Amino acid sequence: MPVCPISQKFIASETIDLRIACIAALRSLHSYSKIARGVPHRRAWEENNLSDPLLSTPATPLLDTVPKLLIRNASIHADRPAFREKAFGIWQTWTWAQTLDEIRALSIGLYVLGLKRGETLAIIGDNRPRLYWAFTAAQAIGAVPVPVYQDSVADEMAYVLGHAETAFAIAENQEQVDKVQSITARVPTLRYISYCDPRGLKDYDHKQLKSYEDIQEIGRQELRRNPGLDAWWRGEIDIGRGSDISVMLYTSGTTGKPKGVMLSHENVVVSGVNANLFDRYTADDTMIAYLPMAWVGDHIFSYGQAFAAGICVACPESPDTAVADRTEIGPSSFFAPPRVFENMLTQILVRMEDAGPTKKALFQYFLTVAKRAGEKRLNGESIPATDRLLYWIGDKLVYAPLRNRMGLSKLRVAYTAGEAIGPELFSFFRALGVNLKQLYGQTEASVFITLQPDGEVYPETVGKPGPGVVIKIDNNGEVLFKSPGVFQKYYKNDEATAETKTADGWVRTGDAGFIDTRGHLCIIDRAKDVGRLNNGAIFAPKYLENRLKFFPEVKEAVAFGHGRDHVSMFVNIDLVTVGNWAERNNVIYSSYQELAAHPDVKKMIEKRVDELNASLAKEPRVAASQIHRFMILPKELDADDGELTRTLKVRRAFIADRYQPFIKAFYDGSARASIRTEVTFEDGRKGMIEGSADIVDMQPHAIMPREPARIMEAAE
Amino acid sequence: MKADVGQMGAAGPAAGAVMLEVKDVSLSFGGVKAIRGVSFDIKRGEIRAIIGPNGAGKTSMLNVINGFYHPQAGTITYKGAQREKMRPYIAASQGIARTFQNVALFKGMSTLDNIMTGRTLKMHKGLGWQMLRYGPAMAEEVRHREVVEKIIDFLEIEAIRKTPVGKLPYGLQKRVELGRALAMEPELLLLDEPMAGMNLEEKQDMSRFIIDINRQMGTTMALIEHDMGVVMDLSDRVVVLDYGQKIADGTPAVVQADQKVIDAYLGVAH
Numbered sequence: 001m002p003v004c005p006i007s008q009k010f011i012a013s014e015t016i017d018l019r020i021a022c023i024a025a026l027r028s029l030h031s032y033s034k035i036a037r038g039v040p041h042r043r044a045w046e047e048n049n050l051s052d053p054l055l056s057t058p059a060t061p062l063l064d065t066v067p068k069l070l071i072r073n074a075s076i077h078a079d080r081p082a083f084r085e086k087a088f089g090i091w092q093t094w095t096w097a098q099t100l101d102e103i104r105a106l107s108i109g110l111y112v113l114g115l116k117r118g119e120t121l122a123i124i125g126d127n128r129p130r131l132y133w134a135f136t137a138a139q140a141i142g143a144v145p146v147p148v149y150q151d152s153v154a155d156e157m158a159y160v161l162g163h164a165e166t167a168f169a170i171a172e173n174q175e176q177v178d179k180v181q182s183i184t185a186r187v188p189t190l191r192y193i194s195y196c197d198p199r200g201l202k203d204y205d206h207k208q209l210k211s212y213e214d215i216q217e218i219g220r221q222e223l224r225r226n227p228g229l230d231a232w233w234r235g236e237i238d239i240g241r242g243s244d245i246s247v248m249l250y251t252s253g254t255t256g257k258p259k260g261v262m263l264s265h266e267n268v269v270v271s272g273v274n275a276n277l278f279d280r281y282t283a284d285d286t287m288i289a290y291l292p293m294a295w296v297g298d299h300i301f302s303y304g305q306a307f308a309a310g311i312c313v314a315c316p317e318s319p320d321t322a323v324a325d326r327t328e329i330g331p332s333s334f335f336a337p338p339r340v341f342e343n344m345l346t347q348i349l350v351r352m353e354d355a356g357p358t359k360k361a362l363f364q365y366f367l368t369v370a371k372r373a374g375e376k377r378l379n380g381e382s383i384p385a386t387d388r389l390l391y392w393i394g395d396k397l398v399y400a401p402l403r404n405r406m407g408l409s410k411l412r413v414a415y416t417a418g419e420a421i422g423p424e425l426f427s428f429f430r431a432l433g434v435n436l437k438q439l440y441g442q443t444e445a446s447v448f449i450t451l452q453p454d455g456e457v458y459p460e461t462v463g464k465p466g467p468g469v470v471i472k473i474d475n476n477g478e479v480l481f482k483s484p485g486v487f488q489k490y491y492k493n494d495e496a497t498a499e500t501k502t503a504d505g506w507v508r509t510g511d512a513g514f515i516d517t518r519g520h521l522c523i524i525d526r527a528k529d530v531g532r533l534n535n536g537a538i539f540a541p542k543y544l545e546n547r548l549k550f551f552p553e554v555k556e557a558v559a560f561g562h563g564r565d566h567v568s569m570f571v572n573i574d575l576v577t578v579g580n581w582a583e584r585n586n587v588i589y590s591s592y593q594e595l596a597a598h599p600d601v602k603k604m605i606e607k608r609v610d611e612l613n614a615s616l617a618k619e620p621r622v623a624a625s626q627i628h629r630f631m632i633l634p635k636e637l638d639a640d641d642g643e644l645t646r647t648l649k650v651r652r653a654f655i656a657d658r659y660q661p662f663i664k665a666f667y668d669g670s671a672r673a674s675i676r677t678e679v680t681f682e683d684g685r686k687g688m689i690e691g692s693a694d695i696v697d698m699q700p701h702a703i704m705p706r707e708p709a710r711i712m713e714a715a716e
Numbered sequence: 717m718k719a720d721v722g723q724m725g726a727a728g729p730a731a732g733a734v735m736l737e738v739k740d741v742s743l744s745f746g747g748v749k750a751i752r753g754v755s756f757d758i759k760r761g762e763i764r765a766i767i768g769p770n771g772a773g774k775t776s777m778l779n780v781i782n783g784f785y786h787p788q789a790g791t792i793t794y795k796g797a798q799r800e801k802m803r804p805y806i807a808a809s810q811g812i813a814r815t816f817q818n819v820a821l822f823k824g825m826s827t828l829d830n831i832m833t834g835r836t837l838k839m840h841k842g843l844g845w846q847m848l849r850y851g852p853a854m855a856e857e858v859r860h861r862e863v864v865e866k867i868i869d870f871l872e873i874e875a876i877r878k879t880p881v882g883k884l885p886y887g888l889q890k891r892v893e894l895g896r897a898l899a900m901e902p903e904l905l906l907l908d909e910p911m912a913g914m915n916l917e918e919k920q921d922m923s924r925f926i927i928d929i930n931r932q933m934g935t936t937m938a939l940i941e942h943d944m945g946v947v948m949d950l951s952d953r954v955v956v957l958d959y960g961q962k963i964a965d966g967t968p969a970v971v972q973a974d975q976k977v978i979d980a981y982l983g984v985a986h
Contacts, residue, residue, distance in 0.1 A: 087869070088862065088865035088866060088868075088869055089861075089865045089868070089874075089877065090865075199870070199928065199932065200924070200927075200928050200931070200932070202931060202932065203931065317874045318872065318874045318875060320874070320875035321874050321875045324875070
């Protein structure tokens with residue numbers, strides 16, 4: 001079996017000079033509304049690349065920083081809504097002109113209080129227009145905003161503020177002020193703390209403390225006293241360059257101390273412009289900002305993209321009301337991690353359980369129609385006329401009301417990322433007419449590495465490289481990229497920068513993946529978890545496990561193969577799904593162990609594993625990882641026994657050790673194996689259970705790649 | 717009513733003028749003597765705690781202040797005027813609001829509507845206008861809604877604005893009840909065990925609200941509470957009742973060290 005070497009030549013379009021791509025994107029801002037309507041996005045991008053004489057002098061100055069975009073928006077979108085926030089039960093709106101006014105007052109106020117070019121300003125709180133303005137206010141005078149996760153404890157905050165040598169902090173409320181005040185001793189550079197909500201802060205010592213409005217008032221007074229100040233302030237903005245650091249975003253630091261990722265204005269603006277081009281966002285769009293401001297996604301979506309296209313950003317009343325507020329606002333784009341979509345689906349299903357018989361029947365019937373026709377419709381494929389009619393009726397009766405309920409009525413595109421999303425879940429939303437897509441990105445890339453283009457949405461991939469992005473896979477299977485969003489460096493951590501950024505400008509993602517025959521990127525695992533089979537083929541356990549776990553009958557799976565001849569797998573059946581099946585088929589069982597050993601269950605799982613093998617066979621990169629042998633474990637993996645972590649992740653090494661006899665049997669050809677192992681009962685007592693299980697041999701599929709695609713396209 | 721809040725020190729807003737004075741009050745139900753000759757005062761701007769073991773007469777005392785019970789003996793002076801026979805609605809119109817030991821909300825109504833009922837006494841437009849819900853009545857409702865929305869914001873209950881209160885967990889119901897009392901914009905707020913049945917986090921939240929109401933709105937408060945930690949942290953002065961009699965009165969520190977109080981709570985070996 002030939003195994004493709006992973007070192008790919010996907011670098012085809014290295015000819016794209018990223019710098020030129022940046023400038024082109026920035027240029028396009030001027031003719032933005034023309035591009036955004038009508039012209040298909042990909043062509044719009046190319047047109048910009050090609051038709052814009054890059055070296056000629058532009059008629060207007062480059063809009064290469066966010067404050068410059070603010071000035072532009074305040075003139076061309078002056079009376080259009082820029083920010084909305086629900087306060088006292090009513091949506092309050094600020095136009096771009098008002099936003100400019102607010103930001104200018106704050107910016108000058110901060111300057112008067114002594115915030116200098118190059119200093120950092122921490123921003124801590126939930127998504128609030130005032131906090132978004134603080135970004136621009138600081139950037140206008142050359143200071144660098146550092147958003148901090150609002151739920152971080154004082155210790156974490158002390159690290160970030162100390163590391164960033166923060167001079168100012170703007171906090172949302174008393175809770176955050178308390179945290180900052182408790183760590184001032186560890187942040188000697190901190191001079192002022194500002195707060196938006198004065199509640200509970202009245203009796204605090206105001207020597208270092210200033211209310212947001214007081215700072216703005218200082219700015220307004222100065223402006224009244226000195227009419228030339230506005231021109232000076234605009235001049236300060238003009239001094240700013242695209243290559244200046246615009247923001248520092250600290251990674252969440254799940255491994256080791258958080259790192260301060262420094263992004264330039266160009267990173268943020270170009271990423272925003274590109275994303276807007278990709279999904280055709282204009283000033284007519286509305287977004288809801290509800291994800292942490294310290295997270296790069298929110299910074300690019302609700303700040304970079306919003307300023308680049310003049311999109312209106314709506315901030316919910318409180319984190320708890322985000323869902324209700326979304327229904328009221330009806331955003332045109334929506335980003336959420338998979339579990340949010342999972343919750344939405346569960347809620348729909350639970351509510352439908354309680355619905356009357358007519359509604360239930362309607363829902364069931366039209367759901368089958370949607371599953372048949374919905375996704376094809378969204379992908380622009382042809383569907384029979386009857387289905388088209390039925391879908392139209394279904395849309396009126398079921399899909400549209402459901403979308404409205406979820407606040408997705410006006411939605412054009414929804415994105416999910418972060419973890420694997422089940423194909424069923426994914427297809428459910430797409431069938432209902434929600435254009436749900438996946439993207440892949442990270443802080444170091446200013447979010448976007450790959451996105452799924454409309455009409456090319458496959459649940460198992462994360463899409464194609466975004467505009468201006470080039471990706472390649474190195475010999476170890478790790479994904480590397482170059483893009484206009486590539487971060488400048490980690491703040492005060494050259495060692496980590498050198499580890500992540502190669503000398504020739506590639507960035508290591510730390511994720512292992514491959515590019516499939518359609519030119520789509522598949523992420524399979526963290527690079528450090530990826531192993532190799534004896535024949536040298538790549539072995540990514542989590543990828544295989546996730547793929548198998550997408551089948552409802554499989555609750556947990558553990559794959560083995562590193563340093564072995566072939567892949568074998570432990571499977572835990574899902575007691576709810578399989579138990580349900582048993583009930584319907586009069587299969588009587590008294591325990592998990594008994595049900596797991598039932599021959600029909602074994603056949604059921606065998607069928608699923610075979611399906612997985614068949615689909616793996618179509619991907620040359622993972623075809624060698626087809627499962628040769630599997631076994632349904634006679635015991636459920638349990639966190640109490642140390643087999644799973646408390647967050648229910650498989651502890652591979654521990655399981656390999658405990659079930660040693662089974663693994664031995666996998667590779668010595670035995671057809672059955674038994675084991676004696678200790679279990680912890682729910683009341684904490686320990687006992688021994690004995691178990692044995694059959695090993696099922698699978699017939700691997702012949703490797704059948706999809707028709708050879710034009711691979712080079714992948715890297716356009 | 718907010719005028720005297722400014723001079724409060726960090727230690728709390730104690731030491732205003734006497735707002736309410738209870739003098740030699742006795743109350744009995746048939747042969748049961750619930751309160752026996754109790755005297756104490758509540759000063760403007762303070763948080764006054766009333767504590768005591770079960771059956772000490774704490775809730776009866778609140779009911780007397782509230783005008784629900786009429787003491788057989790003794791006088792009550794509120795804002796300088798000695799009170800005649802009293803009805804709860806008169807007390808309410810004079811600026812005394814309260815919450816109850818057992819939540820007493822309208823279960824089928826939303827949080828918003830429940831708090832809105834706290835504004836009833838301040839609505840003046842006639843039934844006809846109200847039924848039309850137009851013109852002056854609408855303007856009035858909008859005005860009151862604004863006050864209610866500020867309270868909702870203050871108590872951080874935006875997410876349950878439209879939820880029927882019957883569906884809410886107990887801790888939140890308590891908060892809604894507090895909201896309804898606040899909607900009256902009271903000068904004196906009587907809280908009957910605001911933290912009963914709450915977990916630690918809910919207690920912390922409620923304590924913060926009580927302090928914020930006191931500091932920010934300048935509302936004077938009398939509260940009954942069993943959680944000693946809460947009482948000692950929140951209150952400026954404490955009066956201790958036992959078997960209907962006052963056994964101690966003073967700052968938390970003084971009361972805590974009082975032998976009679978310790979005996980009342982822990983029992984005395986005879």
